Amino acid sequence: MPKMLLSMPPPLAFHSLHQHARTNISSLSIPFHLSRCILHAPPPPTRPLRLLFTVRAVESSSKEREEAKAEAGDGALGSVNASEASEEFPSGEFEMEEFGLWRQSLVKLRMLIAPPWQRVRQGSVLSMKLSGEISDQLKSLFVSELSLPQICENFYKAAYDPRISGIYLHIDPLTCGWAKVDEIRRHIIDFKKSGKFVVSYMPIIGEMEYYLACACGELYVPPSAYVSLLGLTVQQSFLRGLLEKIGVEPEIQRIGKYKSAGDQLARKTISEEVKEMLTALLDNTYENWLDVISSARGKSREDVKEFLNSGVYQVERLKEEGWVTNILYDDEISSMLKGRIGQKDKKSLRTVDYNKYSRVKKWTLGLGGGEEQIAVIRASGTISRTRGPLDLLGSDIVAEQLIEKLHSVRESDKYKAVILRIDSPGGDALASDLIWREIRLLAESKPVIASMSDLAASGGYYMAMAAPVIVAENLTLTGSIGVVTGRFSLQKLYEKIGFNIEVLSRGKFSGLRDANQRPLRPDEAELFAKSTQHIYKQFRDKAAFSRSMDVDEMENVAQGRVWSGRDAASRGLVDSIGGFSRAVAIAKLKANIPQDRKVRLVELSKTGPLADFLLQDVLTGIGSLLIGISKAAKQVLNDVSAISGVQARMDSITFEGLGVATDVERILALIKDFLRALQIFGDFHTT
Numbered sequence: 001m002p003k004m005l006l007s008m009p010p011p012l013a014f015h016s017l018h019q020h021a022r023t024n025i026s027s028l029s030i031p032f033h034l035s036r037c038i039l040h041a042p043p044p045p046t047r048p049l050r051l052l053f054t055v056r057a058v059e060s061s062s063k064e065r066e067e068a069k070a071e072a073g074d075g076a077l078g079s080v081n082a083s084e085a086s087e088e089f090p091s092g093e094f095e096m097e098e099f100g101l102w103r104q105s106l107v108k109l110r111m112l113i114a115p116p117w118q119r120v121r122q123g124s125v126l127s128m129k130l131s132g133e134i135s136d137q138l139k140s141l142f143v144s145e146l147s148l149p150q151i152c153e154n155f156y157k158a159a160y161d162p163r164i165s166g167i168y169l170h171i172d173p174l175t176c177g178w179a180k181v182d183e184i185r186r187h188i189i190d191f192k193k194s195g196k197f198v199v200s201y202m203p204i205i206g207e208m209e210y211y212l213a214c215a216c217g218e219l220y221v222p223p224s225a226y227v228s229l230l231g232l233t234v235q236q237s238f239l240r241g242l243l244e245k246i247g248v249e250p251e252i253q254r255i256g257k258y259k260s261a262g263d264q265l266a267r268k269t270i271s272e273e274v275k276e277m278l279t280a281l282l283d284n285t286y287e288n289w290l291d292v293i294s295s296a297r298g299k300s301r302e303d304v305k306e307f308l309n310s311g312v313y314q315v316e317r318l319k320e321e322g323w324v325t326n327i328l329y330d331d332e333i334s335s336m337l338k339g340r341i342g343q344k345d346k347k348s349l350r351t352v353d354y355n356k357y358s359r360v361k362k363w364t365l366g367l368g369g370g371e372e373q374i375a376v377i378r379a380s381g382t383i384s385r386t387r388g389p390l391d392l393l394g395s396d397i398v399a400e401q402l403i404e405k406l407h408s409v410r411e412s413d414k415y416k417a418v419i420l421r422i423d424s425p426g427g428d429a430l431a432s433d434l435i436w437r438e439i440r441l442l443a444e445s446k447p448v449i450a451s452m453s454d455l456a457a458s459g460g461y462y463m464a465m466a467a468p469v470i471v472a473e474n475l476t477l478t479g480s481i482g483v484v485t486g487r488f489s490l491q492k493l494y495e496k497i498g499f500n501i502e503v504l505s506r507g508k509f510s511g512l513r514d515a516n517q518r519p520l521r522p523d524e525a526e527l528f529a530k531s532t533q534h535i536y537k538q539f540r541d542k543a544a545f546s547r548s549m550d551v552d553e554m555e556n557v558a559q560g561r562v563w564s565g566r567d568a569a570s571r572g573l574v575d576s577i578g579g580f581s582r583a584v585a586i587a588k589l590k591a592n593i594p595q596d597r598k599v600r601l602v603e604l605s606k607t608g609p610l611a612d613f614l615l616q617d618v619l620t621g622i623g624s625l626l627i628g629i630s631k632a633a634k635q636v637l638n639d640v641s642a643i644s645g646v647q648a649r650m651d652s653i654t655f656e657g658l659g660v661a662t663d664v665e666r667i668l669a670l671i672k673d674f675l676r677a678l679q680i681f682g683d684f685h686t687t
Contacts, residue, residue: 092581096159096193107365118359121163121352124163126354127170129172131171132172138603152184156367167191167198171200174208188216189215205318207229210293211289221327230308240267247493249490250489253528254266254484256482281564338350369600377420378605381397383426385399385428416447420439423452424456433462436466436542443468449471450471452471461543465573469576473565481559
């Protein structure tokens with residue numbers, strides 16, 4: 001059931017023991033390889049740079065739906081395993097639109113007059129390499145990081161582009177979450193409705209890479225491919241033993257038995273509650289993988305499980321047992337595709353790459369939008385109140401900028417609805433609450449749909465729960481309604497290194513801010529605990545209010561627990577299971593726009609002067625090329641930059657397969673975890 005929007009919210013104060021208290025959830029992701037899902041992208045500038053594109057969402061017949069499920073695997077369309085509430089909403093599934101002769105002629109004319117950088121040779125193959133991180137934000141041409149919106153738009157354009165004969169996907173190891181992969185799979189299935197081919201090539205075959213590739217019509221691997229279908233694991237790191245060796249004593253108050261923040265610092269082993277939570281998340285991921293693969297390859301779940309557990313490492317077995325189409329090198333696939341598109345010359349395969357095709361406008365292909373406009377606001381990264389000194393190297397949700405954007409949309413009459421796209425592990429508690437308030441005000445004037453990507457947990461869920469309707473993918477990580485408060489006693493460390501601090505203060509509890517050289521007094525510890533409980537109750541009660549639930553009912557699903565999107569939907573934290581297209585369909589429904597009518601989606605994700613935005617992207621790109629700085633290293637720099645004031649970062653929990661993490665990635669991850677521990681030599685609050 002859609003949740004009732006109440007017009008009068010409770011008091012908005014979300015106090016903490018310290019005015020700089022911050023909130024965060026760990027960078028949870030479920031990549032195959034040992035890597036972090038880094039959610040930092042360049043921060044948005046100040047004035048809107050709008051990207052317009054269109055979507056036509058219609059209902060597919062039950063027959064088409066069953067055929068698509070059988071071909072792509074359960075879960076591929078984002079509506080499998082949906083909660084009962086999802087059935088009330090349109091699916092937003094894609095259906096090819098037939099162009100008449102007049103429209104075809106108009107498209108041909110537009111392609112002739114298109115500027116050179118938008119021209120594509122007839123009979124070309126769209127070649128896209130999917131590798132590493134995939135951001136949920138729009139990216140400029142100066143940034144090498146892949147953009148999920150642009151990837152999906154390229155599939156959409158290529159389905160209608162008469163110059164594109166098919167798509168060749170080169171899939172390398174991915175480090176994004178499963179929700180983004182499901183979104184890409186959905187667009188692969190939609191593209192295949194055009195009748196064009198889509199071929200995938202995988203030199204390294206991991207669970208996530210294969211999960212994506214099996215949505216394609218053909219799967220090819222080289223003879224020397226690394227086969228890493230070994231299963232999924234989950235890990236949590238602990239620093240308590242290390243801290244003890246250097247004389248640092250963490251003092252943690254945690255509210256929410258599943259809240260894992262602070263465990264990394266206060267414990268040496270995993271708690272039973274957190275183990276229960278992580279086991280459920282791991283089971284959801286594993287079972288979903290078995291369901292999708294078995295359906296896509298026409299095998300039983302037991303056969304897939306048995307094959308996985310047999311210790312496969314030979315590519316020949318993959319071919320013999322029908323897991324791949326054939327064993328070919330990249331050049332052999334190119335030669336095969338030349339014959340398929342009728343290219344008879346001796347030149348290389350006629351292709352257009354991801355970057356160039358991203359410049360092709362939908363208007364050129366006759367895919368312009370309708371009159372009604374829906375605003376799309378993307379919120380990715382950690383949440384902060386103001387821009388940080390190193391935001392050039394990463395991406396944050398800056399509250400003052402996002403609130404200004406939300407306010408401008410609320411004041412505008414041209415937008416019929418708003419889609420808030422969230423990919424965030426959380427951040428500053430006060431900032432989250434201020435954003436929550438602005439979203440509630442926006443929802444009073446027009447429909448607001450929250451669409452979750454890989455992560456919408458803690459502060460990310462705080463934002464999402466302000467929307468009357470929340471849409472998540474099956475494996476979106478969400479929830480984490482809980483609080484942890486902590487500080488460090490550095491007395492033993494100071495004694496070891498011969499360091500001393502003398503503090504003069506006034507006020508009974510003034511030493512809480514700076515008394516790191518000693519343990520807390522009993523009365524200080526009591527205040528610490530009461531403050532933590534107070535913050536948790538405010539978060540929980542506001543979540544209950546936002547979701548129209550009783551406090552006791554919310555308490556059962558809060559407690560700091562992270563849920564998969566599917567489990568969150570069954571517990572009332574999420575309204576519908578699906579991707580961005582379903583969010584668009586629901587927005588049209590709430591705005592009383594017919595489902596078969598085109599709308600114009602206005603991207604408001606990038607803000608600020610164009611020159612500032614381009615300069616920032618150029619500098620980021622140059623820095624990545626010259627220094628070789630990885631996303632993990634960038635986040636380390638951002639963490640270090642935030643040392644001033646009182647900080648909080650959750651321990652990193654990483655879902656992974658068994659293999660192929662570089663030593664550099666492991667070292668950077670360890671440095672990142674350690675810096676997160678050291679940077680909060682003071683009190684901290686996190687939700």
